[in-house]
Amino acid sequence: MKIQIISPGVYTYGSMVLGxxxxxxxxxxNISKDLRHDGDVIILSLFSTLQLLDPAxxxxxxxxxxxxxxxxxxxICPEMVLGELDVDAVAMCEGEGIIxxxxxAGPExxxxxAYREGEEIIRSEPLRMEVIDHTMPLFPPDLSxxxxxxxxxxxxxxxxCLGGxxxxxxxxFFGRNIRSRSLENIVEEVRELRRMGVKRVAVSGGTASLFGYRNALDKDAFIxxxxxxxxxxxxxxxxxxxxRVDLVDDEILExxxxxxxxxxxxxIESGSDRMLKLMRKGVTVLDNIRAVELARSHGVKVGGSFIVGYPGESREDFEQTLDFMEEAMLDDVFVSIAEPIPGTPLARVALNTPPADNPLFCEHSGAFRALRLSEAEARCFEMMLHGENCKPVPRAISEALYNTYLNEARSQGKDIREVYGLLNKYREFV
Structure with missing residues (x-):
């Protein structure tokens, strides 16, 4: 059978494993990043809710x-996928065991x-893979x-992931029990990647140091x-x-x-303990500072990701995060507006938060009011600018950089409002 696997825009790891x-x-x-009708069966690998709205x-x-x-x-929300895309079936779980x-033979x-049978959506019980070692993925020739x-x-x-x-x-999606591949399976794969000309590889899985976890960190396995x-x-x-800041120590950082x-x-997500508690991070602002300092003491450069515009975030919470950035002096900063991904507790929080308490839907009336941003967009923009001034070597804000960050904040706001639209449309399922 001729099978076309499509991973729009970027080759996802899962698409290569299934291949x-x-x-x-x-x-x-064949695996493609482009949309092609070239096979007896097409497998569409999607990683973002927004892809369900992509016109192409x-x-x-x-x-x-x-x-x-x-x-x-x-x-994770097949009703949304089947409602937005005219696909024949949706895989709700890990695909290796069922693909x-x-x-x-088809989905039955x-x-x-999950698949449609007339007007009804049929869902079968998910299959959880106990062993996640797999055969050599199908690596596209232009992966490098x-x-x-x-x-x-x-x-x-x-x-x-152990976190919540x-x-x-x-x-x-994957559960809270940690399942690790064997080192031999990983090494064989990386050797093949190297043979194909791939140079730069990132170790993924959410929190890298959880590799080998069994009741406690297996630092030897990770090292x-x-x-x-x-x-x-x-x-x-x-x-x-x-x-995660609570899953590193001297040996791991070394x-x-x-x-x-x-x-x-x-x-990092926030410099406000109140917000960290709402996000169920399981850590405090002090934990975050200590981890940054510990990493720096080992000569490791530290970037931090931050979330703004979380439902219920106040201006005071936001300003505490700006203060944290000044103290931490991170080497790099990534800022995003809170995205309520289907299947997460945040999705329910978002649906139950009145617009007046949600910065994404409140008009900004502060220093950037002339830019006509929502409060969440303004905070995203301000934090990106602030992050450049809080690096060990501050970066001058040129007109081009200013406009790049402004467009990024606007784009994030627009995209996440579209996600909210989908959540409301399928609110009984998310």
């Missing part, structure tokens, strides 16, 4: 002749799948030309993994970008400095 499984079943498989994707699916099966994180049956009787936050590819080393952050889909992968790629081509590019990103 490898189907290839080994004897199918002719909607038109492509509506004109598709062969069966189209959709998977990825959007599958061959779905492609070869396949676990973890891709760049996602500086890496050609993000590889998965484990699934699940309200805005995060990971523990809802061995970094040693092995660094030996294949070279330390300047390996990164472990995303970490290994990051020794075997990787020497950077990490902490999910």
């Amino acid at each position: 490898g499984i189907l290839r080994d079943r004897g199918h002719s498989v 994707i909607r038109e492509f699916v509506s004109k598709a002749g062969p069966p189209v099966y959709c998977g990825g994180p959007v599958g 061959a049956r779905l492609v070869e 009787g396949v676990p973890g799948v 030309e891709q760049s996602v936050r500086g890496a050609n590819v993000y590889i998965e080393t484990h699934r699940g 952050c309200t805005f995060c889909q990971v523990p809802r 061995r993994m970094l040693q092995e992968l660094s030996g294949i790629l070279g330390r300047k081509n390996l990164s472990v970008p995303d970490m 290994a990051i400095r020794e075997y990787t590019i020497g950077w990490l990103f902490f999910g």
Whole structure:
């Protein structure tokens, strides 16, 4: 069978894993970032709620002749996918265990799948993979030309997360029990990537140091993994970008400095303890400061991600975050407006918050009122500008940079309001 896997815009790791499984079943498989009708079956890998509203994707699916099966994180709310896209079925869970049956026999009787039967949506019980080692993924020949936050590819080393952050889909999609791949399976994959010309690899999975976790951090397993992968790629081509502040210590940070590019990103999110509690981060502002200082003491550069415009965030909460940035002096900053992803507690919070208490829907009346921004957009814009002034080496705000950040804040606001529209449309399911 000829199978076309489409991962719009970027080659997702999941699409490559599914490609490898189907290839080994004897199918002719092609992975594309472009929308093509070129196969007996089409698999559409979507990672963002906003992709459900993409006009090009909607038109492509509506004109598709062969069966189209959709998977990825959007599958956590199949009613939304089936309502917005004319696909034949949606994979609601991990795809490795079901993809061959779905492609070869159709959705009926396949676990973890939703599909329409007349006006009714049929949902089967999800299948959870106990072992997540897998066959060699199908890597596209031009993967080495891709760049996602500086890496050609993000590889998965484990699934699940111990955290309960309200805005995060990971523990809802993969669960809170940590399942790790074997080191041998990971190393074999990275060697193949290197052979294909891929240079820069990022270790993913949500929080890198959870690799090997069993009742407690297995620091030896994590460090061995970094040693092995660094030996294949070279330390300047390996990164472990995303970490929790409560899951690092001296040994872990020393290994990051020794075997990787020497950077990490902490999910700081806010400088307000009140907001951290609302987000169920499980840490305090003091925990965040201590982790930044500890990382810096080991010579590790620290970036931080921040969320603004969370429903109920006050101006005081926001200003406490600006104060935190001045104290922390992070090497890099990433700012986003709170996005209520379907399946997360934040989605319900967002739906139940009156617009008057939601900064995304309140008109900004402060220093940037002439720009006609919502309060959330204004905070996003202000924090991005502020972040440049709070780096160890401040960056001058040129007109071009000012406009880049302004357009980014506006774009985020527009996109997330569209997500709210979908949440309201499918509120009984999210």
